[in-house]
Amino acid sequence: MKRMDLLSELVLENQTKLVLFVIDGLGGLPGKDGKTELEAAATPNLDKLAAKSETGLLQMIEAGITPGSGPGHLALFGYDPLEFRIGRGILEALGVGAHVAPQEVCARGNFATWGPGDVVLDRRAGRISTEKNKELISFLSENIKEIRGVKVRLYPGEEHRFVVVFSGDNLSEEVEDADPQKNGLPMRWANPSSARGNLMATIANEFIKKVRELLAKEEHANGCLLRGFSQAPHMPMLSQLYKIKPVAIATYPMYKGIARLVGMDVVDVVDREHSLEGLFEALSSQWDKYDFFYVHVKYADSYGEDGNYDAKREIIERFDSLLPKALELKPDVLVVTGDHSTPSRLKSHSWHPVPVLLSSPFVRPSGGAAFGERTCASGTLGIMPAYHLMGLMLAHGLRLAKYGA
Amino acid sequence: MKRMDLLSELVLENQTKLVLFVIDGLGGLPGKDGKTELEAAATPNLDKLAAKSETGLLQMIEAGITPGSGPGHLALFGYDPLEFRIGRGILEALGVGAHVAPQEVCARGNFATWGPGDVVLDRRAGRISTEKNKELISFLSENIKEIRGVKVRLYPGEEHRFVVVFSGDNLSEEVEDADPQKNGLPMRWANPSSARGNLMATIANEFIKKVRELLAKEEHANGCLLRGFSQAPHMPMLSQLYKIKPVAIATYPMYKGIARLVGMDVVDVVDREHSLEGLFEALSSQWDKYDFFYVHVKYADSYGEDGNYDAKREIIERFDSLLPKALELKPDVLVVTGDHSTPSRLKSHSWHPVPVLLSSPFVRPSGGAAFGERTCASGTLGIMPAYHLMGLMLAHGLRLAKYGA
Structure with missing residues (x-):
């Protein structure tokens, strides 16, 4: 027992x-x-x-x-x-006030500085201010409400960090980080780590492209990375x-x-x-x-x-x-x-x-x-x-x- | 291991x-x-x-x-x-010298004083003496040997307490107490707590009715209650x-x-x-x-x-x-x-x-x-x-x- x-x-x-x-x-x-x-x-x-x-x-x-x-x-x-x-992503999501339900997947986001050829120049976007972060998240929230029927919720964190929660059917946390890991390398797009992660990886990459389009004119935070895809455990x-x-x-x-x-x-x-x-x-x-x-x-x-x-x-x-x-x-x-x-x-x-x-x-x-x-x-x-x-x-x-x- | x-x-x-x-x-x-x-x-x-x-x-x-x-x-x-x-019922049954085999169900009995309309006036029958208890159990044992093919064994305890063991096929301990819990309330008959307990509940209620008939002329112990239906664990x-x-x-x-x-x-x-x-x-x-x-x-x-x-x-x-x-x-x-x-x-x-x-x-x-x-x-x-x-x-x-x- x-x-x-x-x-x-x-x-x-x-x-x-x-x-x-x-x-x-x-x-x-x-x-x-x-x-x-x-x-x-x-x-x-x-x-x-x-x-x-x-x-x-x-x-x-x-x-x-x-x-x-x-x-x-x-x-x-x-x-x-x-x-x-429990994954670290889930912990951080909850920490910024996000609620992650069983059908949902969250990820940790970084605002980043992208250069030509999708090279990631600065994975932390020059550590923009938390105030600036809040402005950007507010703008993105208005413009990205869903992707292919999957709902998107965004939460600002400290400096360049934010949290995104994806809500929809057939999502899975089995997706590798969308992050080149080092500055100066080309973007590494989200890949599923198993077939179950296919849809989530597709949605994640579309999200990153939309952010890139919407923030194209920003000096530092003109793109993002997503890491630590996680589902809430049943507690x-x-x-x-x-x-x-x-x-x-x-x-x-x-x-x-x-x-x-x-x-x-x-x-x-x-x-x-x-x-x-x-x-x-x-x-x-x-x-x-x-x-x-x-x-x-x-x-x-x-x-x-x-x-x-x-x-x-x-x-x-x-x-x-x-x-x-x-x-x-x-x-x-x-x-x-x-x-x-x-x-x-x-x-x-x-x-x-x-x-x-x-x-x-x-x-x-x-x-x-x-x-x-x-x-x-x-x-x-x-x-x-x-x-x-x-x-x-x-x-x-x-x-x-x-x-x- | x-x-x-x-x-x-x-x-x-x-x-x-x-x-x-x-x-x-x-x-x-x-x-x-x-x-x-x-x-x-x-x-x-x-x-x-x-x-x-x-x-x-x-x-x-x-x-x-x-x-x-x-x-x-x-x-x-x-x-x-x-x-x-192991249930308390089993422990008490064993304690009075009863043997409870895997196919059997035991229950703790109380001699009780019943009044008109099957109201239980005293759940302990005025705490009759252990001697009196032994006499009653001896009398009941001679007159209730089986019910619908289910064998019945009775063991006296202290004062008003006794133990009954039912032996037969398809018996289950999943039966609620046949006990109104308080003096002055109408008898609460045995109910199965799941379908598996149906037969045991029926037998238990017939047993209680037989006891009532056999002891109708007793001043105090003119009926009984049954509690804590239990099967022996497989040890x-x-x-x-x-x-x-x-x-x-x-x-x-x-x-x-x-x-x-x-x-x-x-x-x-x-x-x-x-x-x-x-x-x-x-x-x-x-x-x-x-x-x-x-x-x-x-x-x-x-x-x-x-x-x-x-x-x-x-x-x-x-x-x-x-x-x-x-x-x-x-x-x-x-x-x-x-x-x-x-x-x-x-x-x-x-x-x-x-x-x-x-x-x-x-x-x-x-x-x-x-x-x-x-x-x-x-x-x-x-x-x-x-x-x-x-x-x-x-x-x-x-x-x-x-x-x-």
């Missing part, structure tokens, strides 16, 4: 409030002083909480497997990440699965996107100068409206990817200093973890399991003196599959009935 | 003696002094044994899932509790799976029932005043006849459900004081664990994993100073699925051949 079906069968509704803090890329590796970013960070609040919590390590996918942000988050939301797979919604009313508090499009994919409401948050204060303010302001709160803290991952050990450590310290604001709300269950590790030493996501802390009135505290990778390795939760966490949060919220008599 | 099939393929027969002590509801949560019932209990014998044993935590079902007694025990006996599911027997000769030493019907279901012999034990001495006496007296001994200690769970922290602690202490009697028998493998947690703080079963101790000549001792939830969390067994325990016991009994060349 699948865990998700089991939880659905047992789930109860009540008034408990569950909070899931995801510090993106939280896990790390020892730096020069032998401590990870998290271990080196001065985190008095997390340490105090950890001593009263169950702690452990989350195996995001399986031993040795490095998760992308998509699978990492799906696992945290209770979806077996090896069963549910059961969190609210139906677990009788919760979930909300996402996040700043970056991708994380809002994945939250929408699993049926969360999304709150727009302005986070001035990486202060993280906007996240905690949103948590307070939404407190009465929801019962499951996913709060996403981006910059630990960004600095990890930059290889900036100290900046990653400081983001963790900033989070720690704000944590009391969340505790004041008296959540019934509070979890602090990450969606994957991003050791600044590796400058990338990594396969290392991720520290987790779960606080509720019904814990067997690990009693460790601090919140860190090594203390968590001997915590009372042990090393557990990340996609088991959601059920554990429901259990601690007394939201699961007994299995069997 | 399923674990059960793997074990069956590798299993060897020898003379080793394996003992599984199940302290019902053993796991707990910290009380006022920050210690669980088990951690607070003075258990010199368990502590001494734990230091020489492998210890760990058993995940009975999966993280966050609270097991009923049935699934908890099935897991301890090596059955994946998500694959093998492979322990003796066939693992070449062991198992016996159950238990006092409560449900635990005897589940032991019968997996093919154990059952010893009747009288446990005067919760002394637990009867259990240890039975273990001694049966020692030469069997090689696998399941010993069930009920009251830790009962007191946990009462919210009685101290009484639960005392039962554990009493068990500890008797443990040397088991050690004197020199079992080759001895396990002490529980079928689930019952923290007195929650007054119910809970999802928390259960401490386990495994003693044999071939252990890597954890070396912990005491037997408790937190020491077990860092024991050499780690946190393991409960249904893996049986194979581990067989291994320590040197009863499993090597896998592969």
Whole structure:
């Protein structure tokens, strides 16, 4: 029996409030002083909480497997990440506010500068402004409403990026990128990667030609590329699965996107100068409206990817200093973890399991003196599959009935 | 490959003696002094044994899932509790000594007081005495041997409760309860929950009418209800799976029932005043006849459900004081664990994993100073699925051949 079906069968509704803090890329590796970013960070609040919590390590996918942000988050939301797979295109589409239904295919677009002979001179069109992008998308939307009966919807992104959603029968994501990959090469048109992708490839190429015609007089953005053709996966919604009313508090499009994919409401948050204060303010302001709160803290991952050990450590310290604001709300269950590790030493996501802390009135505290990778390795939760966490949060919220008599 | 099939393929027969002590509801949560019932209990014998044993935590079902007694025990006996599911009706039937074969359907019966217009006045017939119950069942058994070719067997239970087993072709458990659920309402007759249940529902209603006719002159028990129609699951027997000769030493019907279901012999034990001495006496007296001994200690769970922290602690202490009697028998493998947690703080079963101790000549001792939830969390067994325990016991009994060349 699948865990998700089991939880659905047992789930109860009540008034408990569950909070899931995801510090993106939280896990790390020892730096020069032998401590990870998290271990080196001065985190008095997390340490105090950890001593009263169950702690452990989350195996995001399986031993040795490095998760992308998509699978990492799906696992945290209770979806077996090896069963549910989503393309990056879908995530970005959702992130800019597009809705992608089962019959639809989306792709990531780049405005680009085309030269004679369909040579792509600049795959990013000189990084036009987001304002200019919005103007162009508005103009194109008026002039390309459908192609051969397939409806076209366009969404502006940041700078040169946009998203296009194609809606019609017999479309498939099995199409290779329409992108020469390097500046100065002739356009590489969309090709189907299987016969199922024939129609989508044809439509995509006609779309690109129309954009080229309509924008011929533009100085920079006189053409486009399309990448990452993707269909929406069939995801059961969190609210139906677990009788919760979930909300996402996040700043970056991708994380809002994945939250929408699993049926969360999304709150727009302005986070001035990486202060993280906007996240905690949103948590307070939404407190009465929801019962499951996913709060996403981006910059630990960004600095990890930059290889900036100290900046990653400081983001963790900033989070720690704000944590009391969340505790004041008296959540019934509070979890602090990450969606994957991003050791600044590796400058990338990594396969290392991720520290987790779960606080509720019904814990067997690990009693460790601090919140860190090594203390968590001997915590009372042990090393557990990340996609088991959601059920554990429901259990601690007394939201699961007994299995069997 | 399923674990059960793997074990069956590798299993060897020898003379080793394996003992599984199940302290019902053993796991707990910290009380006022920050210690669980088990951690607070003075258990010199368990502590001494734990230091020489492998210890760990058993995940009975999966993280966050609270097991009923049935699934908890099935897991301890090596059955994946998500694959093998048994209804409460079956457990209770087995508990009163009924045997339910694959072609049969059992139901829990209540003697009830019926009034005019088939209104059920008292769903428990004034809780008639168990003696009276036995008289009525004896009378009914003589007068209802079969209905439309379906054989009927009756078993008295405690007070107003009995069990009926129907034996014939085309019977199905897919029948809703024949029970108005509340006193003062008209009888609610059995209805099939699917077409497969048609025959069983008809037979059940005829049975209820016959009981009503036969007992019409009774003051209290002048009718009955039937609930929890259940068929026996198809369970492979322990003796066939693992070449062991198992016996159950238990006092409560449900635990005897589940032991019968997996093919154990059952010893009747009288446990005067919760002394637990009867259990240890039975273990001694049966020692030469069997090689696998399941010993069930009920009251830790009962007191946990009462919210009685101290009484639960005392039962554990009493068990500890008797443990040397088991050690004197020199079992080759001895396990002490529980079928689930019952923290007195929650007054119910809970999802928390259960401490386990495994003693044999071939252990890597954890070396912990005491037997408790937190020491077990860092024991050499780690946190393991409960249904893996049986194979581990067989291994320590040197009863499993090597896998592969």
